[in-house]
Amino acid sequence: MLPENFHNHPSPLNNSPVHSWGTGSPLDSSPNDANPLSLNSFHLPDRSPSPFSLSNQELPNTTPLIRPGLVDNLANDFGLNEQQCSTLHAYVQFGSVEGGIGKAEMLAKLYAMTVNFDLYNHPKIIEDENNVETLRRMLRDLDVRLQTTFAVMASQTKTIRAVVTDLIYNPMRTCYHELAADVFESLRKNAQQYHFHNVFRVTGYEKTLETTIVKQCSSVRNNFRQHLQDGMAASADEFTHKLNKKYLRLGGPKYSLEQLLNKNIILRNYIHENPSSIWAKEEEGDESDTDESLAVVEDGRKKKKRKLKTHGGGKVPKGCDFWGLIDQWFKEQLDEKELGKKMSDPRWKQKIEGFRRLDEAGFKNLASPSNTTTPAQSPALRTGTSPPTNTIHPTNRLLSGQPVGNGAQLGQGMQALAYIR
Numbered sequence: 001m002l003p004e005n006f007h008n009h010p011s012p013l014n015n016s017p018v019h020s021w022g023t024g025s026p027l028d029s030s031p032n033d034a035n036p037l038s039l040n041s042f043h044l045p046d047r048s049p050s051p052f053s054l055s056n057q058e059l060p061n062t063t064p065l066i067r068p069g070l071v072d073n074l075a076n077d078f079g080l081n082e083q084q085c086s087t088l089h090a091y092v093q094f095g096s097v098e099g100g101i102g103k104a105e106m107l108a109k110l111y112a113m114t115v116n117f118d119l120y121n122h123p124k125i126i127e128d129e130n131n132v133e134t135l136r137r138m139l140r141d142l143d144v145r146l147q148t149t150f151a152v153m154a155s156q157t158k159t160i161r162a163v164v165t166d167l168i169y170n171p172m173r174t175c176y177h178e179l180a181a182d183v184f185e186s187l188r189k190n191a192q193q194y195h196f197h198n199v200f201r202v203t204g205y206e207k208t209l210e211t212t213i214v215k216q217c218s219s220v221r222n223n224f225r226q227h228l229q230d231g232m233a234a235s236a237d238e239f240t241h242k243l244n245k246k247y248l249r250l251g252g253p254k255y256s257l258e259q260l261l262n263k264n265i266i267l268r269n270y271i272h273e274n275p276s277s278i279w280a281k282e283e284e285g286d287e288s289d290t291d292e293s294l295a296v297v298e299d300g301r302k303k304k305k306r307k308l309k310t311h312g313g314g315k316v317p318k319g320c321d322f323w324g325l326i327d328q329w330f331k332e333q334l335d336e337k338e339l340g341k342k343m344s345d346p347r348w349k350q351k352i353e354g355f356r357r358l359d360e361a362g363f364k365n366l367a368s369p370s371n372t373t374t375p376a377q378s379p380a381l382r383t384g385t386s387p388p389t390n391t392i393h394p395t396n397r398l399l400s401g402q403p404v405g406n407g408a409q410l411g412q413g414m415q416a417l418a419y420i421r
Contacts, residue, residue: 147204171259
């Protein structure tokens with residue numbers, strides 16, 4: 001029989017810290033229920049690669065074999081973070097339980113842990129530094145090698161020639177032997193547009209570019225000289241029209257057609273007054289701005305350049321070729337105060353108008369270019385000597401002053417036959 005006051009005494013289960021499950025399943029409990037088997041009581045472990053740390057409450061209450069100050073100093077020397085330093089302390093604390101491991105072994109393992117943390121913070125720092133320095137040396141060596149083997153691409157050479165053609169046909173140009181410097185400066189200012197950004201600011205590349213520019217300038221000048229020579233039999237208008245088709249390109253600079261005509265008239269008049277000058281061809285690649293005393297041959301040796309010769313078949317001295325003489329003529333004309341420093345000045349316009357009248361009167365009735373002289377007969381190839389007395393003239397009728405064509409008399413300008421091929 002139960003005591004009468006049995007129900008008045010609290011049950012021992014009521015004092016238990018474990019809560020009653022009730023009649024339902026643990027899965028029926030609400031999220032706020034303090035059921036220890038609730039789904040909310042399960043947590044996945046943190047799988048972060050970062051070093052773990054333990055709170056002081058979880059560490060065993062033992063005296064560490066190694067003083068905490070030594071551990072802190074070791075962590076500071078290697079620049080470990082706070083979490084990694086706490087891990088070192090936890091390792092020492094665990095290693096000191098119940099006598100622990102040997103002190104020497106603990107120090108060795110503690111140092112190994114510290115090194116591992118340092119490698120974790122700075123992966124392969126030594127090898128990376130060595131690799132970077134090696135790469136830098138390779139790049140420096142490659143840069144030197146590229147400077148000696150660099151070559152201008154075919155597309156870049158075409159661009160250079162286009163710029164040379166634009167500048168040489170500028171009607172305001174009065175100095176043709178400075179063409180290379182002007183082309184170089186134009187390419188430098190428009191390096192991105194012309195795709196030369198990989199060339200400039202590298203000394204070796206610029207030197208190679210300069211050599212290519214010089215060759216292209218010489219080639220274009222000689223072609224221009226030949227076009228002037230071949231077009232002397234045509235009228236100034238027809239001659240200028242043909243040159244415009246050759247030297248003006250789509251997308252190129254826009255020049256005044258009147259100024260182009262006036263410039264061509266000036267050049268034609270100079271050839272008319274100095275017929276022997278048109279034969280003075282410059283050497284390809286010969287540029288006054290790039291005069292060097294030594295030339296490198298293929299086997300790497302150096303040899304002296306050949307001295308310039310003045311007799312027939314040799315090189316024309318610098319400044320004595322056609323464009324050198326043209327430059328000198330423009331310099332003399334521009335230095336005259338009465339003409340002015342610009343070809344657009346009124347005095348220059350009057351002078352050009354006089355050239356135009358002479359051009360129209362002297363060149364429109366020339367005979368066919370088939371009546372030609374040969375380079376061997378040209379006095380320009382005998383620099384420093386007078387023309388030979390037995391020169392074969394194109395026709396005796398012109399020299400005798402007989403009527404030409406539709407009755408025009410031999411006038412000033414008929415001597416142009418001496419330079420027509």
